[in-house]
Amino acid sequence: MLELLEELFSYSFVVRAIIVGVCVSLCASLLGLPLVLRRYSMIGDGLSHVGFGTLAIAVPLGLSPLKISIPLVMLAAFLLLRIRESSKIRGDAAIAIISCSSLAIGVIIISLTVGMNVDICNYMFGSILAIKQEEVYLCVVISAIVFALFAFFYNKIFFVVFDESYAKASGTNIEFYNMLLALLTAVIIVIGMRIMGAMLISSLIIFPALTSMQLLKTFKSVVICSCILSVICFLLGVVISFVYNIPTGASIVAVNLFSFLTFYFISFVTGK
Amino acid sequence: MKYEATLALKDCSFELAAGNFLAVFGENGSGKSTLLKSIAGLIKPSSGTLNFNGIKKSEIGYMAQQTLVQKDFPASVYEAVLSGTLCKHKYFYFYTTNDKKIADKNLELLGMEKLKHKSFQELSVGQRQRVLLARMLCAEAKLLLLDEPTSGLDAVATKQLNSTLKDINLQGVTIIMISHDISGTIDFCDKVLQLGNRHFFGSREEYNVGIA
Numbered sequence: 001m002l003e004l005l006e007e008l009f010s011y012s013f014v015v016r017a018i019i020v021g022v023c024v025s026l027c028a029s030l031l032g033l034p035l036v037l038r039r040y041s042m043i044g045d046g047l048s049h050v051g052f053g054t055l056a057i058a059v060p061l062g063l064s065p066l067k068i069s070i071p072l073v074m075l076a077a078f079l080l081l082r083i084r085e086s087s088k089i090r091g092d093a094a095i096a097i098i099s100c101s102s103l104a105i106g107v108i109i110i111s112l113t114v115g116m117n118v119d120i121c122n123y124m125f126g127s128i129l130a131i132k133q134e135e136v137y138l139c140v141v142i143s144a145i146v147f148a149l150f151a152f153f154y155n156k157i158f159f160v161v162f163d164e165s166y167a168k169a170s171g172t173n174i175e176f177y178n179m180l181l182a183l184l185t186a187v188i189i190v191i192g193m194r195i196m197g198a199m200l201i202s203s204l205i206i207f208p209a210l211t212s213m214q215l216l217k218t219f220k221s222v223v224i225c226s227c228i229l230s231v232i233c234f235l236l237g238v239v240i241s242f243v244y245n246i247p248t249g250a251s252i253v254a255v256n257l258f259s260f261l262t263f264y265f266i267s268f269v270t271g272k
Numbered sequence: 273m274k275y276e277a278t279l280a281l282k283d284c285s286f287e288l289a290a291g292n293f294l295a296v297f298g299e300n301g302s303g304k305s306t307l308l309k310s311i312a313g314l315i316k317p318s319s320g321t322l323n324f325n326g327i328k329k330s331e332i333g334y335m336a337q338q339t340l341v342q343k344d345f346p347a348s349v350y351e352a353v354l355s356g357t358l359c360k361h362k363y364f365y366f367y368t369t370n371d372k373k374i375a376d377k378n379l380e381l382l383g384m385e386k387l388k389h390k391s392f393q394e395l396s397v398g399q400r401q402r403v404l405l406a407r408m409l410c411a412e413a414k415l416l417l418l419d420e421p422t423s424g425l426d427a428v429a430t431k432q433l434n435s436t437l438k439d440i441n442l443q444g445v446t447i448i449m450i451s452h453d454i455s456g457t458i459d460f461c462d463k464v465l466q467l468g469n470r471h472f473f474g475s476r477e478e479y480n481v482g483i484a
Binding site: 037152153154155156158159161162163165166168169170171172212213216217218219220221222 | 328336355365389
């Protein structure tokens, strides 16, 4: 085991992927809890498909995917929330439409330009080879900002998510917090997409919070547990993906699924 | 006031003094909840004005009929109650020692101090209502808008909650409460608003004369 880890860490791309991955897992699990509690889980999924669409634009143009995707996905998050507020299109339908459309547009652009190559496949299902050195710095800085914002607004986020109507009646600007959550989620999705893949990144947002909620019943404990769980699942997933040579994203999701089932089973048995 | 494109309530006008306890009665669909939501600022009335006479937005407490969202919400009683103090914070969202004291005091006031570390989802309906009330007291609410707080409670719990509300009211908090239970509510309110084809607004005595 120790030899394995030694071998793993001797590759600089693995070290880069682990730094980025730990940051992203932490932030994703933090953002995931309010999203899951507000029944917004699918926003992550929708935005990641938008992320794929923007990649399809960036790759043929030879532009840095991060710099193109982050603003575009943030814009999509902004629009999604706006659509939710107007009652003409239902929120879940809006997400489904945006998600499929951007996926379709992405696939069309790719097939017309570069074609389905290994690069694109990595974007879809994740790869630890993908992270470049400059991206590491960007990811660490952005994650630190997301983390700091979450910490600063932690109590307020609880307040808003716990009882939106009371928060609104007593004068809290609900839209601001919805927007903040959506925009931060958009950023984290784009960053995490490289390792997890566009198709699988939303699991990083949903699983840790949902898993922790099976056993823990206070907000603080769920937040802490999902952070720890998220990082552990990520690291385990990377090791497994390395050993069995499977896509990193899929292996991380599998570990997350396993931990969810374990927690679910324990809560079922103990009758909590 | 419009609600889903049909007028839910119109020509309703009333005035309360600080410390009044207004009971709102009316059939289903007569616009009680709409009225309360408009006062709370959750929906915009299509016409008309609201004047709060110096009550700040942060001093308004609104309690909806129990929603599904709260049922699987991971939160301890203490976390929920303490969060009420945030209404008084403007740009800084960390709890002070004073906030914690206030939360403890209000937990005690509502007889919930033993359940402090319990999970909100494990509480009975009546206990939850108390937690939500304690939270609003932490916000130093001056106006409580309560949408059928006693629905789903048994007779004993209803009575307890009503008397707690009266205690809060006696400390100068204005309460507007929707109720189905006219006979249980009429004894401790001092103003009555009856919504229907013709609205009635007046003191409890006038209302009693009216139905006698």
